Amino acid sequence: MSASxxxxxxxxxxxxxxxxxxxxxxxxxMLEMMYWPMVQMLTWGFLQSYLIRAPGGLVGADKxxxxxxxxxxxxxxxxxxxxxxxxFSFSFLEEMWSRNIxxxxxxxxxxxxxxxxxxxxSLIRLFVGMVPVTILAIWFFGFNLWxxxxxxxxxxxxxxVFAWSVGLFVSGLLLRYGLGAENLVWSLMxxxxxxxxxxxxxxxLPYWLQPICWALPPTYVFxxxxxxxxxxxxxxxxxxxxLALDAILFTAASVAFVRLLxxxxxxxxxxxxxx
Amino acid sequence: MALDTGPILRVEGISxxxxxxxxxxxxxxxxxxxxxxxxxxxxGAGKTTTIGMVMGLIEPTSGTIEIFxxxxxxxxxxxxxxxxxxxxYVDMPHRLTVRQNLTVFGRLYxxxxxxxxxxxxxxxxxxxxxxxxxxxxxxxxxxxxxxxxKALINEPELxxxxxxxxxxxxxxxxxxxxxxxxxxxxxxxxxxxxSHNMAEVERLCDRVLMLKQGSLVDDGxxxxxxxxxxxxxxxxxxLDVARGRANGAAV
Numbered sequence: 313m314s315a316s317x318x319x320x321x322x323x324x325x326x327x328x329x330x331x332x333x334x335x336x337x338x339x340x341x342m343l344e345m346m347y348w349p350m351v352q353m354l355t356w357g358f359l360q361s362y363l364i365r366a367p368g369g370l371v372g373a374d375k376x377x378x379x380x381x382x383x384x385x386x387x388x389x390x391x392x393x394x395x396x397x398x399x400f401s402f403s404f405l406e407e408m409w410s411r412n413i414x415x416x417x418x419x420x421x422x423x424x425x426x427x428x429x430x431x432x433x434s435l436i437r438l439f440v441g442m443v444p445v446t447i448l449a450i451w452f453f454g455f456n457l458w459x460x461x462x463x464x465x466x467x468x469x470x471x472x473v474f475a476w477s478v479g480l481f482v483s484g485l486l487l488r489y490g491l492g493a494e495n496l497v498w499s500l501m502x503x504x505x506x507x508x509x510x511x512x513x514x515x516x517l518p519y520w521l522q523p524i525c526w527a528l529p530p531t532y533v534f535x536x537x538x539x540x541x542x543x544x545x546x547x548x549x550x551x552x553x554x555l556a557l558d559a560i561l562f563t564a565a566s567v568a569f570v571r572l573l574x575x576x577x578x579x580x581x582x583x584x585x586x587x
Numbered sequence: 588m589a590l591d592t593g594p595i596l597r598v599e600g601i602s603x604x605x606x607x608x609x610x611x612x613x614x615x616x617x618x619x620x621x622x623x624x625x626x627x628x629x630x631g632a633g634k635t636t637t638i639g640m641v642m643g644l645i646e647p648t649s650g651t652i653e654i655f656x657x658x659x660x661x662x663x664x665x666x667x668x669x670x671x672x673x674x675x676y677v678d679m680p681h682r683l684t685v686r687q688n689l690t691v692f693g694r695l696y697x698x699x700x701x702x703x704x705x706x707x708x709x710x711x712x713x714x715x716x717x718x719x720x721x722x723x724x725x726x727x728x729x730x731x732x733x734x735x736x737k738a739l740i741n742e743p744e745l746x747x748x749x750x751x752x753x754x755x756x757x758x759x760x761x762x763x764x765x766x767x768x769x770x771x772x773x774x775x776x777x778x779x780x781x782s783h784n785m786a787e788v789e790r791l792c793d794r795v796l797m798l799k800q801g802s803l804v805d806d807g808x809x810x811x812x813x814x815x816x817x818x819x820x821x822x823x824x825x826l827d828v829a830r831g832r833a834n835g836a837a838v
Contacts, residue, residue: 318664326694333687334680337721411678415737418642419695420668577646580605583639583676 319428323421327429331403332436345441349391353445356387357453383511384455385537388446390510392438393471393530394501399437400479401497403430408491414583423573427566430483431476438472463546467533470554474529477558477565478504484565484572490581509534529554529561593656594619595745595777596641601650603636603801610636612802613650618777620744625788626781627821628798629829634781635676637798638749641779642672654745666745668696673738674749675731681723685714685733688722689740696741708736712766728759735763739770746770748780752787764790785822795821797828804828 335341360383407413416426446457457464478500485493507521508530514522525531532554539547576582594617603611611633618624626634639645641652643663652659654666679688686705693701709715712732717725722733731752738746751767752760764787771778782788788795789809797805797812805812805828809821816824 322697323695326691329694330680330683330687330691333683333691337682406680410680410682411676412680414642414644414672414674414677415679415692416695417644418667418670418672419692420664420697421695422664574646577644580603580610580636580639580645582644583635 318422319424320420320422323425324428324432327421327426328432328436331406331429331433334406335436335440342440345395345437346444349388349395349441349445350448352387352391353384353449354452356383357449357455360384361453382538382541384449384453385457385460385541386510386534388442388449388457389467389471389533389537390505391445392442392468393475393504393508395441396434396438396472396475397479397482397501398497399434399441400430400476401482402437403433404479404483404486405494405497408486408494413487417582423570427480427483427569430479434472434476434479460540463536463540466546466551466555467536470529470533470551470558473555473558473562475501477561480562480565480569484569487576488572488579488581490584504528504530507531513538527557529557532557594653595655596779597653598641599651599653601637601640601647601652603633603640603645604648609801611640611647611798614796614798614803615650616796616806618745618779620777621771621775622794623771623778623780623792625792625795626779626798627783627785627788627795627825629783629825631800632798633801634783634798635749636801638672638674638747638779638781642747643667668741669743670745670747671696671738671741671743672747672749673734673751675734675751675753676749677734678730679722679733679737682721684719684721685725685736686718688733689736692737693740698740704740705736708739712736727754728756731755731759731763735766742774744774744776746776746778748778748782750782750784751780752782752784760784760787767791783825785820785825789821797825799828 407416449455449457460467482493482496482500485496507525508528509517509525510530514525514531514535517525532550536547536550536554539545539550596618598617599615600613601611601615602609602613614633614637616624626637628634636645640647641654641659643659647660655669657665659666683691689705689708690701693704698704705718709718712735714732714736717729722730725733735751738748746767748767752763755763767778768791770776778791780788780791792809794808795806795812796803805815807815812821812824813819816827818824818827
């Protein structure tokens with residue numbers, strides 16, 4: 313590592329430019345970024361409509377609000393988490409697939425700058441993929457995620473930092489173990505889904521599992537979302553706890569990334585990346 | 588410009604061991620400015636590992652590497668902007684055009700007038716006709732020219748080349764060698780070249796380190812090695828070394 317900390321926005325910009333060239337070169341990829349979130353939103357949105365209207369379903373003004381917000385809100389926030397992580401990891405995978413890792417790690421690009429560019433791309437991909445879907449959710453189901461205001465800002469911050477933490481850790485594993493670890497990019501977040509209590513409260517889970525759920529920042533977001541929709545109040549204590557956990561996990565992921573990069577240098581795997 | 592005195596690159600006793608396998612036994616050499624040193628050896632001789640250690644991509648098990656007079660293993664970033672490399676085993680993003688790839692690397696290396704530099708490289712290396720073509724749609728010869736352009740984009744004072752003409756036809760390979768020679772003369776650049784192409788080493792290098800199974804088995808200029816082994820060309824010397832035939836020299 314460098315003896316002194318040197319961070320160049322110009323180099324971050326160079327890498328962001330590289331990924332934006334890639335994004336702009338493929339219209340199908342641009343559409344794909346919107347496709348899955350849209351399918352998810354429509355599926356869960358129509359399911360929620362069915363649950364509300366079905367005989368013996370969730371009828372009644374309050375329950376309708378709860379059902380609508382809980383399902384569509386949860387699915388949109390879940391997609392922010394999932395796509396945020398995949399947007400980060402996908403940029404990294406691109407370097408592995410194109411055998412470009414050695415070029416980058418032998419250039420003046422610092423690991424922190426590389427990571428910052430992947431964070432930027434994760435935000436850009438989210439913007440391209442999710443903004444149209446949140447607008448469609450208003451049109452189809454009358455659910456406006458943006459109307460959550462400050463609560464949405466807090467949810468987004470907690471989810472995106474957690475997404476980056478997972479992305480960073482997986483990228484470290486890819487550096488060390490090569491493309492054999494690629495499946496983690498696509499699957500690791502789905503392990504988090506049942507424990508993050510995306511669609512149900514923590515209280516419904518077995519007592520012994522609940523501490524594990526509370527160790528994951530997304531749990532605080534989805535509990536917070538239900539709190540906002542039921543009680544019409546943002547649970548600041550949940551948001552602070554989620555952000556504090558994020559800080560711990562992001563630090564841990566950064567340490568893991570640095571150590572896995574060092575291990576990759578020792579094992580010589582930086583020169584052996586690619587398909 | 589390099590203001591440092593002494594060799595551009597000084598390697599002292601670097602070795603690399605993977606678990607039980609010794610890839611490179613303690614190896615020392617130095618590269619003065621304007622010199623071309625060849626690492627010559629067969630498959631598994633330790634050439635790529637040695638280059639990888641000097642690139643900072645592989646951590647040596649022991650030894651020190653000094654580049655531009657400073658400890659490279661403790662602070663590689665002071666040197667990375669002043670060096671570069673080319674290898675047929677490392678690619679550039681396939682779906683980006685040649686111009687886009689060079690623009691990104693130009694920015695990473697802090698090149699001031701990137702557009703001008705790309706035009707200059709395009710003229711020097713005959714890239715103009717495919718500058719706006721995706722890198723993945725280039726022939727092997729075109730890819731080599733682009734890789735060379737990327738390696739020269741920051742006008743490196745230390746250039747590391749790992750089998751730079753592998754898989755090229757003789758005409759393109761000759762063209763690439765001529766260009767490297769011209770660049771070295773113009774920039775007084777030090778070049779470390781790993782190859783098992785004897786003609787290439789004989790033509791480009793003023794010093795050759797002969798490696799076998801991770802050990803340095805001989806060292807000298809091409810002319811010295813030919814005299815020492817009593818051979819007409821480096822290929823015969825290589826075969827003597829590879830097959831353990833001393834032929835008058837200590838192998």
